[in-house]
Amino acid sequence: MHFGPVTVPRTRDGFESRPDRKAQAKFAWAFLFLSSFMRHYIYILQSQVDASFYTGYTSNISRRLQEHNAGLSSFTSRKIPWRLVYFEDFDDKSDALKRERFIKAMRNKNFILNLIRSF
Numbered sequence: 001m002h003f004g005p006v007t008v009p010r011t012r013d014g015f016e017s018r019p020d021r022k023a024q025a026k027f028a029w030a031f032l033f034l035s036s037f038m039r040h041y042i043y044i045l046q047s048q049v050d051a052s053f054y055t056g057y058t059s060n061i062s063r064r065l066q067e068h069n070a071g072l073s074s075f076t077s078r079k080i081p082w083r084l085v086y087f088e089d090f091d092d093k094s095d096a097l098k099r100e101r102f103i104k105a106m107r108n109k110n111f112i113l114n115l116i117r118s119f
Contacts, residue, residue, distance in 0.1 A: 040096035042103065044086040044112060047079035053112050054082065057100045061087055086116045 041061050045054045045068060054076050058064035065084055071077040090096040103112070 040090045040093045042088050042090075042096050042100040043084060044103070044116065045076070045082040046085045047076075048081050048083060049079045052079060053085075053109070055100060055103050055112075057096055059093075086112075086119050 038059055040057070040059055042055065042057050043061055043064070045056070045065070046052070047054070054068070056064065061084065065082065067073060068076045068082045069080055071080060076082060088096075088099060090099070103115075106112070
């Protein structure tokens, strides 16, 4: 299996003359192969300022928590610091996103508190 640089045919003016189908197929296969090892997470954070909750999706929980606490998310930047109180992991991104939408649609603090208690 070769994952080296992909050469793209160019014309004299420097623009791509035609797509490189073999390179596209290799990239697609490599992406599918590598993404099969990736975990997907939904998480719930709790603000230590006012005890409010934030639900989100990520493929890297520790990095995402650091981003929230660094103020890199406009929605959560006003209530720093945050702590991770709940998460679920999934093999499939679409399953994780469906679960995130479900939790956000509940809009019920008791529902979230029950999730956290069961964790």
